Amino acid sequence: MSEQTDSTVDAEYEHHGGFPVYTPVKAGPNFGRFVEALRRLQDLAVSTHIPDDVVDRAIEQAEALGDLLEPHVVPEGRSPAGFNVDLPGRGSLLMLPWMLEKFDAESVRSRGTFRIYHRGGNSAAHGGTLPLLFDDLMGMVVHAAGHPIARTAYLHVTYRKITPLETELVVEGRVDRVDGRKLFCSAELREADGTLLADCEALMVQLRPGQP
């Protein structure tokens, strides 16, 4: 997405608080592969015990990669990262690398796995990675249901069972109730066979004009 300068394109944008107007920045053909290569590095960074000489070579190569990328830094909203729905995690390295499979006013559903770099204790997904999944989902739920951008006021996650790594899981959420600016949302994380792993209740609050 990039900042939109033509204010006539979306007159509704006055309702999106202080958010800038975004338009899609399409990822190039190899951008998904680039992000996946970085995710693989994250998996390896938390699951290897490498000898010092390999650490030194890895630092050299990682720093060289940083130098290659640095000149291409752009302002928020002008990178393809995070806004390409045909890529896992919409092409964002921060987001869970999941694929959207339903996005409409009724609900938003996505499917994917927690990876090695999401590992918490004893091979379960780290407890902090579930709120990340749910919070990002709630942003999409609000948008899919046709509401202006809202911010998360609270996000209550209930952990029902250990969330496994490298296992295909499904998350689905929806807006349950609207009360003025308040959108009460819920979501569940399940295994492929429907077993409930965690659920979430969130309050999303629509922003006032200019609100950050």
Ligand SMILES: CCCCCCCCCCCCCCCC(=O)SCCNC(=O)CCNC(=O)[C@H](O)C(C)(C)COP(=O)(O)OP(=O)(O)OC[C@H]1O[C@@H](n2cnc3c(N)ncnc32)[C@H](O)[C@@H]1OP(=O)(O)O
């Ligand atoms: C065409 C379009 C294309 C768009 C295409 C792009 C899509 C691109 C999507 C990007 C999507 C970004 C999604 C961001 C998702 C995050 O926000 S993630 C960041 C985590 N959240 C934050 O940082 C939020 C920080 N907190 C805040 O900014 C403010 O506290 C809030 C949440 C905006 C609320 O503040 P406020 O506006 O001053 O609200 P306030 O008047 O105090 O309260 C309003 C109502 O909510 C209630 N309330 C507020 N907080 C709570 C609470 N914690 N518990 C219970 N009740 C509460 C109040 O009691 C009040 O109720 P009523 O009296 O009206 O009944």
